[in-house]
Amino acid sequence: MTETLSHTALITGASRGLGRALARELARQGWNLLLDARHPAPLEAVRAELQTLTHVQTRSGDVGDAFHRQELLEAAQTLGGIDVLINNASMLGPSPQPDLLSFPLDILEQVYRTNVIAPLALIQTLEPQLKSNACIINITSDAGQEVYAGWGGYGSSKAALEHLSAILAVERSDLSVYWVDPGDMRTDMHQAAFPGEDISDRLLPEESVPGILQLIAQRYPSGRYLARALPARNQ
Numbered sequence: 374m375t376e377t378l379s380h381t382a383l384i385t386g387a388s389r390g391l392g393r394a395l396a397r398e399l400a401r402q403g404w405n406l407l408l409d410a411r412h413p414a415p416l417e418a419v420r421a422e423l424q425t426l427t428h429v430q431t432r433s434g435d436v437g438d439a440f441h442r443q444e445l446l447e448a449a450q451t452l453g454g455i456d457v458l459i460n461n462a463s464m465l466g467p468s469p470q471p472d473l474l475s476f477p478l479d480i481l482e483q484v485y486r487t488n489v490i491a492p493l494a495l496i497q498t499l500e501p502q503l504k505s506n507a508c509i510i511n512i513t514s515d516a517g518q519e520v521y522a523g524w525g526g527y528g529s530s531k532a533a534l535e536h537l538s539a540i541l542a543v544e545r546s547d548l549s550v551y552w553v554d555p556g557d558m559r560t561d562m563h564q565a566a567f568p569g570e571d572i573s574d575r576l577l578p579e580e581s582v583p584g585i586l587q588l589i590a591q592r593y594p595s596g597r598y599l600a601r602a603l604p605a606r607n608q
């Protein structure tokens with residue numbers, strides 16, 4: 374059965390951190406949600422929390438897995454299509470992060486599969502279910518632009534995601550394509566990036582949400598944005 378719902382967002386990696394913060398605010402605003410993450414229990418906890426606010430579907434799986442992406446497509450069909458796709462799920466790689474010359478190449482392939490190939494693959498898979506003037510938001514990082522020693526794996530993957538996003542934006546002017554640096558956030562991934570360090574001075578992911586939702590609401594020109602600096606464009 375196909376339910377006809379007005380506004381639907383698919384957020385990858387929505388069981389914690391920025392993805393969950395975005396899901397919470399979109400749910401509060403009445404958006405219908407399709408959420409994923411690999412581990413079912415924390416994802417189910419998010420669904421249980423938000424189902425009192427809106428319609429929430431979850432699919433647990435790895436964005437790098439083609440079968441899982443097909444499951445997301447089928448769920449999107451039952452929801453009547455997707456208005457906003459937020460490619461948020463990401464892989465840091467080893468913690469601490471190794472220098473490039475000692476970076477295990479099998480793990481580098483996983484990082485690229487998760488951070489570069491999977492977001493594009495999900496856009497390709499979902500294309501038949503993207504509504505007209507749909508919005509694609511690829512979550513990138515300062516590490517995709519700045520050159521930090523020790524960030525060669527994850528950072529170069531985010532640079533690739535940024536360039537891919539920019540080309541998609543010119544190839545598909547009918548879509549709103551945003552690549553967004555959310556800023557440093559106090560999350561599990563950030564703690565893994567700085568193992569053993571006190572990260573309590575970093576802002577919570579909730580601080581990056583209003584800017585991202587402003588992009589969705591205002592439909593600024595496609596481009597790179599800093600979530601916490603919106604409406605300024607960063608390119």
Ligand SMILES: NC(=O)C1=CN([C@@H]2O[C@H](COP(=O)(O)OP(=O)(O)OC[C@H]3O[C@@H](n4cnc5c(N)ncnc54)[C@H](OP(=O)(O)O)[C@@H]3O)[C@@H](O)[C@H]2O)C=CC1
Pocket residue numbers: 385386387388389390391392409410411412413434435436437460461462463464487512513514515554555556557558559560561562563578
């Ligand atoms: N935290 C920071 O300071 C910064 C983060 N970013 C970016 O922001 C985004 C969110 O990061 P953050 O909230 O910190 O990350 P977290 O590690 O807190 O959360 C990651 C989420 O993604 C899910 N996830 C991870 N891998 C996969 C996968 N292969 N398939 C599906 N789901 C997956 C996790 O659940 P599960 O483990 O169950 O799969 C979890 O729900 C990322 O794109 C990150 O690169 C950018 C700049 C700074």
Ligand SMILES: N[C@@H](C=O)C(=O)O
Pocket residue numbers: 513514515516556557558562563566
């Ligand atoms: N900016 C980095 C800090 O943790 C990241 O992208 O994760």
